[in-house]
Amino acid sequence: MTADAKPPTSARRADLLAASVAYVAEHGLAELSLRPLAQAIGSSPRVLLYLFGSKEGLIREILAVGRVEQLALVERADDHPGTARETLDLLWSRLVVPERRGALRLFFDGYVRSFDAPDGPWSDFAGKSLDDWLPPLDRVLADHPVPSTLVLAVLRGLLLDHLAADTPRHHERVQTAWTSFLDHALPH
Template sequence: MAVGDARRGDPEGARRAELLDELLRYSAEHGLSEVSLRPLAAAVGSSPRVLLYFFGSKDGLVREVHRHARREQVRVIDQALAEDAEPAAAVRALWEWLADPAHHNIEKFFFEGFARSLHATDGPWHGFAATSVAEWLPRLISALEGSSANPTLILAALRGLLLDLLATGDHERVSAAADELIRSI
């Protein structure tokens, strides 16, 4: 059941969905890797017992927050790509969303999960990076249909540009590079 569906009919599902939203907001601001359940629960207006009830364990909670974050990213890319059929315009809409400072905390959380998953052989971080690529790449392939642009290269370039932007805050320089990339599509 999708998070939005859970809110409509099932009170437990609605509470779980609300917790996921709060946990994502907290995670985007503070990360999840070093926090224990008690302070995390307090920060999101819950209790460790309730978090364990809904997510089974801290690992389960981390996995679910990452899934929720990926669903949000997929929703955003789908919306950006649906708004304009022209490949360059679709990628521009996506870049504008990614470059918006209002989204930087969730993107930092994304990169935390991505980096941790590169070392994880199990646990909550395992497979996060590969799943992210598997979710984004088909959408870019579809958006870039009819273009000579390489979807893997565009995905890698957008992520690299975003990392640069998050690290330096140099919006003007990085956005100029993004514009050059988009013009090449």
Template sequence: MPTTKPTPSAREQELLERAYAYSLTHGLADLSLRPLAAAIGSSPRVLLFLFGSKDGLIRALLARARVDELELLRQLDTQYDEPPGLPVVARELWTWLAAPERRPLMKFWVEAYGRSLVAPEGPWAEYGRSTVDDWLELLKASQPDPGTAEAQARRTGVLAMLRGALLDLLATGDLDRTTKAIEDYLRD
């Protein structure tokens, strides 16, 4: 018999959105159900009932964060009739990634990505890998001849540059310098 979870109730979705907003501000590293529940107007017992466990809640939060990321990917994917080229898409991605209103989401992503590397069997399993695959697929769609080894290397380099600049931006807040570095890299 399949073990698919039924569609979340309105209450479960509401609490997930509140927990997501809380985790964007407070992170996931030291997530404790009692303070989280108090902050979002619930109880640890209700959260455990709805999400099964703390790990289940973390998985739900990671999936919720990917919804925001994947929405950008869908928007960019449908924006162009022809592949616009890697530099165009990379610039749009950087603009989206570097926007001040996305800093909490980007910090959340960094934390989850790092956790997926050090705790690959836990609720973070496959999070890092799936985000790499998502972004590489978008970058691949922007290339006119994506099947070559050279094209694969170029999109991997662009992704590495974007993520490196993002880490630098989050650590220093220096948008001008990191944006200039991205522009310089994309000119080559």
């Protein structure tokens, strides 16, 4: 089996991938080592290597799960029958819930790492993310002059700010900034 080849999907593999995603969402990718990860999720480095081909293969799949989750939120908001403003506000509210904090951290960790790792497991993560997010935002904003790139930039910038300071005062400040942006970009 090659380094990134993987055996067929199994329930055990799916469970270990889900546990790995949760672990990385809590601990980040910066110092990811297979031994502590395996111990924390009830496995062994050998099993992880067998199931995912390599550490890079596992990271690639962890990031793919994060992308799928993010895209599902974007698409669910896009399917919302409300106005563009209501749809964007719904997306925002789903992204900033406390339960999504780890997923946001994982997303931005992979996004930033993709800039410095042209051949690593996250090499095309940022570009694919743009390809994922911009079409649904284009659809939401089809009848409005505000560019989807601007909305995405503000959304992601404020999400970073939301992650940076985890206090009610800062969350209120970031929420106020998001509402102010919507007031200017998509007035009632």
